[in-house]
Amino acid sequence: xxxxxxxxxxxxxxxxxxxxxxxxxxxxxxxxxxxxxxxxxxxxxxxxxxxxxxxxxxxxxxxxxxxxxxxxxxxxxxxxxxxxxxxxxxxxxxxxxxxxxxxxxxxxxxxxxxxxxxxxxxxxxxxxxxxxxxxxxxxxxxxxxxxxxxxxxxxxxxxxxxxxxxxxxxxxxxxxxxxxxxxxxxxxxxxxxxxxxxxxxxxxxxxxxxxxxxxxxxxxxxxxxxxxxxxxxxxxxxxxxxxxxxxxxxxxxxxxxxxxxxxxxxxxxxxxxxxxxxxxxxxxxxxxxxxxxxxxxxxxxxxxxxxxxxxxxxxxxxxxxxxxxxxxxxxxxxxxxxxxxxxxxxxxxxxxxxxxxxxxxxxxxxxxxxxx
Numbered sequence: 001x002x003x004x005x006x007x008x009x010x011x012x013x014x015x016x017x018x019x020x021x022x023x024x025x026x027x028x029x030x031x032x033x034x035x036x037x038x039x040x041x042x043x044x045x046x047x048x049x050x051x052x053x054x055x056x057x058x059x060x061x062x063x064x065x066x067x068x069x070x071x072x073x074x075x076x077x078x079x080x081x082x083x084x085x086x087x088x089x090x091x092x093x094x095x096x097x098x099x100x101x102x103x104x105x106x107x108x109x110x111x112x113x114x115x116x117x118x119x120x121x122x123x124x125x126x127x128x129x130x131x132x133x134x135x136x137x138x139x140x141x142x143x144x145x146x147x148x149x150x151x152x153x154x155x156x157x158x159x160x161x162x163x164x165x166x167x168x169x170x171x172x173x174x175x176x177x178x179x180x181x182x183x184x185x186x187x188x189x190x191x192x193x194x195x196x197x198x199x200x201x202x203x204x205x206x207x208x209x210x211x212x213x214x215x216x217x218x219x220x221x222x223x224x225x226x227x228x229x230x231x232x233x234x235x236x237x238x239x240x241x242x243x244x245x246x247x248x249x250x251x252x253x254x255x256x257x258x259x260x261x262x263x264x265x266x267x268x269x270x271x272x273x274x275x276x277x278x279x280x281x282x283x284x285x286x287x288x289x290x291x292x293x294x295x296x297x298x299x300x301x302x303x304x305x306x307x308x309x310x311x312x313x314x315x316x317x318x319x320x321x322x323x324x325x326x327x328x329x330x331x332x333x334x335x336x337x338x339x340x341x342x343x344x345x346x347x348x349x350x351x352x353x354x355x356x357x358x359x360x361x362x363x364x365x366x367x368x369x370x371x372x
Contacts (some may be wrong), residue, residue: 027072031082031094038097055367066345078257094331099259111330118322120296125315159186250290253280285314
């Protein structure tokens with residue numbers, strides 16, 4: 001009887017261990033979101049056919065290899081959606097390019113840092129254009145066809161008036177007496193008088209006409225000069241974005257669901273929200289916005305991708321200076337037992353083994369070197 005009891009107890013222990021083993025081998029549900037070069041996949045493919053790649057994917061696979069578990073990817077459209085489904089325990093963890101913030105910390109727990117970075121600024125590639133080109137562009141804007149027609153009309157009117165005055169009230173005419181030759185001479189006089197006081201000394205009505213036309217020319221040149229000066233001053237201001245301090249009073253875009261937009265609001269900038277980085281880059285390229293602010297590595301990666309397809313005049317540039325240091329981490333439901341195991345695995349992956357570089361460093365070089 002005792003022998004049977006022993007066998008029963010052993011069988012029960014084996015059954016429990018098998019059940020525990022099966023429970024432990026249950027796939028880990030991990031939330032991810034498209035975020036190049038951290039997480040990449042073809043959104044057009046059915047979920048079951050997608051094969052995610054990227055820094056975060058490789059890092060999680062390396063972590064999960066140490067845990068001895070399988071992974072089930074759960075796809076999200078935005079970071080807030082990923083945070084919410086993690087908080088609701090619909091997934092066991094979430095990894096992509098998740099910035100640690102105090103607001104998010106209230107909903108979920110975060111792992112140790114998986115990447116340290118800062119924000120950077122994307123601007124048009126011609127952020128500091130040639131001032132002479134700027135001046136020519138402004139002159140071209142000023143001299144529209146209606147303006148040119150008005151100037152030609154004024155020249156013809158004053159040429160006729162000056163020729164008639166010269167014919168009637170001058171003993172020594174300055175212009176030919178015949179109509180066509182006289183008007184041509186008077187027209188040349190009008191053009192030269194438009195910019196200089198170089199005319200024969202005359203008295204009476206002729207001098208009044210000369211002075212009137214000179215004042216009109218002086219006024220027009222003054223307007224032209226002020227327009228060019230204003231354009232060059234504006235270029236000097238708008239074309240010198242070197243850092244976050246230069247973004248005040250600029251048209252700055254940021255992704256509406258990501259952390260950088262909140263930072264911009266805190267420092268007094270009113271950003272223009274966009275749905276995604278592709279839309280933001282396009283706005284900067286089209287000069288609909290002066291700058292785009294986002295996490296540096298991803299901004300550089302997407303800018304390089306954009307420039308390979310865009311014409312030279314439409315290309316963009318990411319400024320090298322970074323600001324507002326921040327951290328990417330893996331999100332877990334609060335009080336998750338998995339978090340401590342992942343932290344330990346993450347520390348192991350970041351540690352070098354003798355002269356060999358760490359697994360983490362290898363992943364960084366694979367996905368981020370020459371992309372930052």
